[in-house]
Amino acid sequence: MSAKLSIATYAYEHTEALFDGRVTIDGVDATLHTAPLVSDIFRGMLEGRYDVAEFGLTYFLRSFDPESLEGAPFMALPIFPNRNFRHSAVFVNTAAGITRPQDLTGRTIGEFALFGHDAGVWLKGILSDEYGVTFDRCRWVIGGTDHPIPTFDWVPQPVPDGVDVRHAADGETLGAMLESGEIDALISVDVPRSLLNGSTKIARLFPDYENVERDYYRRTGIFPPMHIVAVRKELVERTDILKSVYRAFGEAKELTQQKYRQDALKQHMGVITPWFSRHFEENRTLLGEDWWPYGLTANRKAVDTFLRYHYEQGLSKHLLTSEDIFVPAFLDT
Structure with missing residues (x-):
């Protein structure tokens, strides 16, 4: 029997395949949501409207009990739908x-x-x-x-x-x-x-x-992540479900990356930005074939740097680590 989950994320090009059905989540009867403002998704997660949702890193960290990690209502999956050099x-x-x-x-x-x-x-x-x-x-x-x-x-x-x-x-x-x-x-x-x-x-x-x-x-080596995907604490032990969610987000992202790789053969003639192919080539050379990586291994340094900054800036009472915030089953991704 499929698990019913309410899942929210912004409608990026790399999540589009989740919304249009090209990528499905095995074992999950998913209801997908988005919002005009991504902060509305964060608020919806805090107010209990979603089981799984994209979450700004600082919004996620502010949900932790300042006195104890036990009170945190969410844990994170190493999915990074939003990142940007700043x-x-x-x-x-x-x-x-x-x-x-x-x-x-x-x-x-x-x-x-x-x-x-x-x-x-x-x-x-x-x-x-x-x-x-x-x-x-x-x-x-x-x-x-x-x-x-x-x-x-x-x-x-x-x-x-x-x-x-x-x-x-x-x-x-x-x-x-x-x-x-x-x-x-x-x-x-x-x-x-x-x-x-x-x-x-x-x-x-x-x-x-x-x-x-x-x-x-x-x-x-840091391409700064802004957002992760958060899950309600009661889902942490449902690793089968969470692995399906993780795979689906990864497949949707990979479809987008693969389209850019394939379109390079035709110099991205479907894109109206001049010299886009040159820009894509430069990025691919610098950032690699998977220039928007999910998983903790490729992102640990960036995440731990953000956690340090959050603590140094007085936004976290404790210096958290990746082990504190990610679902344990995903620490080796």
């Missing part, structure tokens, strides 16, 4: 005199959604490790980039002692505050619309971010 996610006011990362010290910085969103955890950690810029020497304003958003009161919001953090006022947006100079810089998964529209008042901290990010990968 040097491209730092924006500055061009009149603020910020020309290098070290110039961020002592500044007022906006951050999208909450203090320590996934991209923010990565960037604060990288700024500290590589440039000596620590988050506690800056002031922080939380909010929406181009649309006001309320405080995410459905998820714990720890803030380290002595760190100046406030939420933007009602109606304020971080993009407008950056353009006016009310804040000096911004860390955001969303690019400020005014920058895309040609504003000269906003620029990226790393103008040549692609080469900076490629160099970061060459040196560290």
Whole structure:
């Protein structure tokens, strides 16, 4: 008899085969869900609407009992549906005199959604490790980039002692505050619309971010994961079911990767981006044949680095390890 599971993930190209039925989950009667905003999926998981769901790493970690690992309602599968290099996610006011990362010290910085969103955890950690810029020497304003958003009161919001953090006022947006100079810089998964529209008042901290990010990968081997797939604690012992879920997500992802490999023979003529094949070739050379890997072996260093950053930034009370957060049956994947 098939197990009934409610499964939620964003509709990426590498999850499309789960939604259209090209990939099925053996032994599971799955009801698949998505949402216009991926954060709505996170909230739905926290509110008990799903059995299995894509989850931002920090949202997942904030669900852990700060005093004990026993109270965690979820564990993770080493499926990474969302990942991105993040040097491209730092924006500055061009009149603020910020020309290098070290110039961020002592500044007022906006951050999208909450203090320590996934991209923010990565960037604060990288700024500290590589440039000596620590988050506690800056002031922080939380909010929406181009649309006001309320405080995410459905998820714990720890803030380290002595760190100046406030939420933007009602109606304020971080993009407008950056353009006016009310804040000096911004860390955001969303690019400020005014920058895309040609504003000269906003620029990226790393103008040549692609080469900076490629160099970061060459040196560290880290392609930063943003999200994992979480499962309810009561499913942890159902390894047969969870292995089917893991295989299905992997098969859907591999179908997408294989299409890009095959389309290289025709220079990706179905893609409307000029020089895409050249870009694909460069990525394949740098990142390998499986450039978006699932499983813990290929991702352990990246995950453990994020866990360290989360702890150092005061978002986790304990320094967690991969063994603490992943379903035990998947530690050797």
